[in-house]
Amino acid sequence: EAGVTQFPSHSVIEKGQTVTLRCDPISGHDNLYWYRRVMGKEIKFLLHFVKESKQDESGMPNNRFLAERTGGTYSTLKVQPAELEDSGVYFCASSHWDGSSYNSPLHFGNGTRLTVT
Amino acid sequence: AQKVTQAQTEISVVEKEDVTLDCVYETRDTTYYLFWYKQPPSGELVFLIRRNSFDEQNEISGRYSWNFQKSTSSFNFTITASQVVDSAVYFCALSEAPSNTGKLIFGQGTTLQVKP
Numbered sequence A: 001e002a003g004v005t006q007f008p009s010h011s012v013i014e015k016g017q018t019v020t021l022r023c024d025p026i027s028g029h030d031n032l033y034w035y036r037r038v039m040g041k042e043i044k045f046l047l048h049f050v051k052e053s054k055q056d057e058s059g060m061p062n063n064r065f066l067a068e069r070t071g072g073t074y075s076t077l078k079v080q081p082a083e084l085e086d087s088g089v090y091f092c093a094s095s096h097w098d099g100s101s102y103n104s105p106l107h108f109g110n111g112t113r114l115t116v117t
Numbered sequence B: 001a002q003k004v005t006q007a008q009t010e011i012s013v014v015e016k017e018d019v020t021l022d023c024v025y026e027t028r029d030t031t032y033y034l035f036w037y038k039q040p041p042s043g044e045l046v047f048l049i050r051r052n053s054f055d056e057q058n059e060i061s062g063r064y065s066w067n068f069q070k071s072t073s074s075f076n077f078t079i080t081a082s083q084v085v086d087s088a089v090y091f092c093a094l095s096e097a098p099s100n101t102g103k104l105i106f107g108q109g110t111t112l113q114v115k116p
Helices: none
Strands: A005-007 A010-013 A019-024 A031-037 A043-050 A053-056 A065-068 A075-079 A088-095 A112-116 B003-005 B010-014 B019-021 B024-026 B033-039 B046-052 B059-061 B064-069 B074-079 B088-095 B110-115
Touching: A005 A088, A010 A019, A019 A088, A019 A112, A031 A075, A043 A065, B003 B088, B010 B019, B019 B110, B024 B074, B033 B074, B046 B059, B046 B064, B074 B088
Parallel strands: A010 A112, B010 B110
Antiparallel strands: A005 A019, A019 A075, A031 A043, A031 A088, A043 A053, A065 A075, A088 A112, B003 B024, B019 B074, B033 B046, B033 B088, B059 B064, B064 B074, B088 B110
């Protein structure tokens, strides 16, 4: 079974530019999460999709961040315009929905390291 | 407030030593899940264990063991006879909502270096 795939693995952009990160979850996983680790601090939750619907986006830092999951398969996270403080590692994770709860463990991807200069 | 604290930023041991990674959590809920994840140099976060708040039994999996103590709000992780391949960043995490264990609160991580 293929794991969670994230692309690109690294991205270096200038302040003010736009970047789009992509996540392909494990096939059949309805739950998809985005997390971020900034400057060696703790990993923080950004948002959660169930299929194509946003279940919880309470962790999104501001309206410069836009996440989509059209068709309930892969997801994209766009940062526009990027700021210096957006630098960090963006992780995607997916899990199986068992019909009554989200109790299966998360499977994480390798992350995308974003550097904004 | 919900919080996970991993006070040890970095630990360095010599191969075959035992090492314990500390994790202390804060939560107002009576029902919650605790997790440990490993992040090897390749970058991905690898799931190690999930424990719910009603199960205080310690768990052993090979060289890994976990000690969950609700009285001290701790969920410590011990590696016995450490090996170089254990070198990684280890994250402890908490999930409060029993129906949504995907929204995790992570600690800052502990970097473990095992020297040959």
